[in-house]
Amino acid sequence: MTPEELKNVSVTKSVDARGTACPGPLLEAKKAIGTIKVGDIMEVLSADEGTRVDIPKWCTKQGHEYLGAIEESGYYKIYLRKK
Numbered sequence: 001m002t003p004e005e006l007k008n009v010s011v012t013k014s015v016d017a018r019g020t021a022c023p024g025p026l027l028e029a030k031k032a033i034g035t036i037k038v039g040d041i042m043e044v045l046s047a048d049e050g051t052r053v054d055i056p057k058w059c060t061k062q063g064h065e066y067l068g069a070i071e072e073s074g075y076y077k078i079y080l081r082k083k
Contacts, residue, residue: 001068006079009067018075022050026058029080033064037083041067045076047068055080 001009015032017025025046036042044055052069055078059066069081 001058001079003068003070006068006070006077009041012036012050014041014045015042016045017051018045018047020046020048022048022054024048025051029055029058031063033062033082035079036082041079041081044078044080047077048076051069052076 005057011037013032015025015028017028019026025044025048029042029044032042044051046052056066057065059080063083065081065083067081070077
């Protein structure tokens with residue numbers, strides 16, 4: 001998805017992991033994915049650069065759909081759809 005499309009998606013769950021370093025944001029995402037339904041969209045907020053690589057890899061391994069990321073001032077918004 002384009003950054004503009006990502007800004008307009010309806011997020012079911014937002015995980016704010018900006019205060020944690022790798023692998024904290026990924027662990028937070030793993031916990032939170034169990035709280036949403038299949039088809040729902042989750043947003044992970046992270047200031048850790050590695051999360052931009054870790055989340056897409058994890059999505060591929062788990063069968064979730066990585067939608068993309070938006071770079072904000074000092075952090076990233078990373079989007080995925082539970083499959």
